[in-house]
Amino acid sequence: MEIFERLKAAVPDDWNAYVGHPFVRGMGDGTLPEPAFRHYLVQDYLFLIQFARAYALAGYKARSLADLKAASAGVSAIVDTEMDLHVRLSERWGLSAADLESAVEARATVAYTRLVLEAGMSGDLLDLYTALAPCMIGYAEIGTALAALPGGLSPDNPYREWIAEYSGEGFQEAAQAARDQLDRLAADRLTEARWPALVDLFRQATRLEADFWEMGLTLAE
Numbered sequence: 001m002e003i004f005e006r007l008k009a010a011v012p013d014d015w016n017a018y019v020g021h022p023f024v025r026g027m028g029d030g031t032l033p034e035p036a037f038r039h040y041l042v043q044d045y046l047f048l049i050q051f052a053r054a055y056a057l058a059g060y061k062a063r064s065l066a067d068l069k070a071a072s073a074g075v076s077a078i079v080d081t082e083m084d085l086h087v088r089l090s091e092r093w094g095l096s097a098a099d100l101e102s103a104v105e106a107r108a109t110v111a112y113t114r115l116v117l118e119a120g121m122s123g124d125l126l127d128l129y130t131a132l133a134p135c136m137i138g139y140a141e142i143g144t145a146l147a148a149l150p151g152g153l154s155p156d157n158p159y160r161e162w163i164a165e166y167s168g169e170g171f172q173e174a175a176q177a178a179r180d181q182l183d184r185l186a187a188d189r190l191t192e193a194r195w196p197a198l199v200d201l202f203r204q205a206t207r208l209e210a211d212f213w214e215m216g217l218t219l220a221e
């Protein structure tokens with residue numbers, strides 16, 4: 001079985017709480033309050049900056065050209081593409097680039113991003129990509145599930161752009177690349193002795209993704 005599927009199967013309740021969070025359901029049926037989505041957009045901008053740093057750290061930790069290339073592609077996907085998309089989407093929601101840049105990180109943003117960076121700093125690439133997996137692969141799963149709902153992509157759903165982005169081919173391919181990268185790393189580095197610590201790390205990252213939705217929904221700072 002793919003290592004991602006094994007990790008997910010090890011923490012079913014935490015995984016379902018993340019991908020089925022009320023914030024996600026509210027985007028699917030269009031009932032999510034708009035202030036919650038705006039708060040999420042601002043924090044997600046700050047989140048993406050820290051995630052770009054995490055891929056940069058993956059470059060530092062790389063021991064092969066293939067791993068260095070994967071890390072470089074991760075930085076570029078965020079810095080050259082994702083951030084621009086995010087700024088444009090935020091503008092359509094009434095948030096200027098200055099609003100995004102001047103925002104202060106919420107505690108949930110700090111908690112999640114620093115867990116990932118710490119996993120990468122104190123561990124190896126398998127730890128780092130395990131901590132990154134819920135984000136890339138989870139959003140692809142959420143995008144696909146919401147796009148399949150009757151009203152998911154309908155013109156009256158205010159969240160259709162978000163759903164289209166994450167269910168779209170480009171992001172689905174990036175998520176598949178993240179799965180493949182995790183499998184390659186596991187083939188070289190995974191031992192039975194390491195497994196419990198990797199599951200714990202995956203569980204923590206998954207819980208902090210759910211907390212990120214909760215932060216959006218409750219407007220927590």
Ligand SMILES: Cc1ncc(C[n+]2csc(CCO)c2C)c(N)n1
Pocket residue numbers: 044047048051077078082134135136139174209212
């Ligand atoms: C809280 C949160 N979790 C996951 C993603 C998805 N995501 C993380 S990094 C990245 C860019 C990689 O190409 C994308 C799309 C997000 N945006 N916000």
